[in-house]
Amino acid sequence: MTDSSQTNGTSFSSRDPAVYQGYASKWSSLPQDEAGWLKRAQEVADVLAVDAVQRDQENKSPLAEVALLKHSGLLKVLGPKKYGGGEQPWSVGYKAIRKVAEADGSLGMLLGYHLLWSTTANVVGSPEQAERYQKLIIENNYFIGGAVNPRDSDLKIQSSGDKIVFNGFKHFNTGGVVSDLTVLEGVLEGTEDHIFAFAETRQPGIVFSHNWNNIGLRLTESGSVKIDNVEVPWTDALGWDPESKKPDPEVLKIPFASLLLPTIQLVFSNFYLGIALGALDYASKYTTKNTRAWPFGGDNKEQATDEFYILSTYGNYHAHLRAAVALADRSGLQIDAIYSTYSGDTATRAKLTAQERGEVAEWVASTKVVTTDTGLRVTAGVFEVTGAKATSTKVGLDRFFRDVRTHTLHDPVAYKNRELGRFQLLGEVPEPTWYT
Template structure:
């Protein structure tokens, strides 16, 4: 069927499943048609999430041995980027779905990852996030022979309409962070529809309440556990790289919208002495600057994707130095896409003109989405890490944000 990837061959390692990119482009075109209206509405994009389930793209990062498409990470991230050009909220939850699948492999045992990834393909599971390590309200306690989690987690992107959740809690016995993979419909889990921010309005990034939620021992991801090895500490690199590709996609989509608007609707300015908007020297100057910044951010992001894939391929052999080199590449992309994206989503109005500020056009969504998302963690800390590396050769210390 059009728009589905059921017929894709798994291919060999690092062979891009080109059909997946075509499906992403088709999905992006469809999402663009309703993006402005859905941004205003907010809430859970149920129809669009089901479209992703049917598309087969939820299996994109799952190894072929578990029935997935076995795509390398640069391809998965390219799909995230292409979707983000039209709808960064859908791209966000799609990218985090694959981040949760990677978490199974990074924090858990090979058996856990294989079993849950295979079930994801078979049952078309959509994974949501309830990990947020900065929110320590959730606690893991022992109730007789059982383990239970009680508390709440904030910024739970994609939790609404998810089938499975990656949940973190503080173990009361050890005071350490523990991570588990649990079904979203398990008794005691309540996903609140309380996300009401100015951007990323359909990411369901609100609160998940946990009321004595049972966690089975085999659902805990403890081998090697959170950041338990250099390989396990690649998770924050993938998280940051996913966000960088969302940011880049937003910037690309914003520039494409600006180009269409300038070519078809921008009126010549009186001071341009009769030149059409497409030949106005100052408009051309701004487009040149935006294109150059975007091209630079794109190249850094692609380089970071290649660096991450190389680190991923090392598996448990990954050294701290190799992990550090990957983290520097990812931080470079994160800083570049943040700065470039904010400049383009604001500067696009200079080349479109005052009429583009019409509420009906919805052009402000690009800036609102990017501004909301780029505050996920302060980009100044990434620049500081880059400075420490540039001046003193110090690689970032692994944490959930570096």
């Protein structure tokens, strides 16, 4: 079932969200603990796995799939219980992202970016703004997109009375086409100061190009967007004083206000890891059912599952992915510890030291390196143990590699290796940047 949807008068193709309507009643209540949330994530993954190959090839906007995420409650997993959220720590959110990505890398990525953007005000906003936006997002079950791509020339911001006005263009945004709110970020005219703000997505000034047609992560709607005279009240400029129209140094104090960066880098690692785990599982089922033993090796076996090189390869991938999972989980707990210790009022946030922030960033960097290397190796290598027929488009095994390859180019992993080398040799923690 196909739906012709629109944003700002521009039509785009998506599946009809009604295909998942039955899950609204099936998942009428939220899970209560980590086990329950991960069970819910597995249920979502099971639904997505049924037609993941077909949906990847059709490359339609994920309007229906985001509706499924909404029905599941996963968008609320981190939100305060008083507003209807799950109030789980990031470590649980990361595992949920990973689980969804096992079935569909695009939806794992969309869930991960949403969880980051939906908690943006918790990190760079005032306590009042954080509460206000958590209430708005969780109570309305909003899906959040983001037009924040630091490598582009930033959006320009002008002050106009009690409002700020965004203008500019971003080559990449994530999930914006199917979002309720979009995070914008730019530089205030006449300064070098950056401002984050939420804007309603469905307005004439946010114009999506619908031009995302890359080799992987095809359902993430990560194409370009034009921002034309989008107005936001000064009171919604995260971390800024609306009276003085200046950044609040207590709210935006580094290092706490820079925690968005390691937090989202670990989002990346977890959907890379989920995609690799999904590839190994998908390939394993294919091998046991379809792969034939090689009859010209001199040590011939009757079944592919008796072939030494096939068993050895699968065993090696299994071991490396287990190690990657352990590292990702440990890094998630490090993120939990930082937020549980230092979230709250501005005085509490200010106690986070550069050394503590840097050490967490290096746990995350280690995870990024390992999940990138392992993810690329596994998703490409499974073809060696599935055989030539597994390259058929109807099998769809290629989508796992295409997804990992696409996003691991987000920022060069070589710089993470260098950063970790300085940490190992010189004891240096990294300076906060847009990618560290």
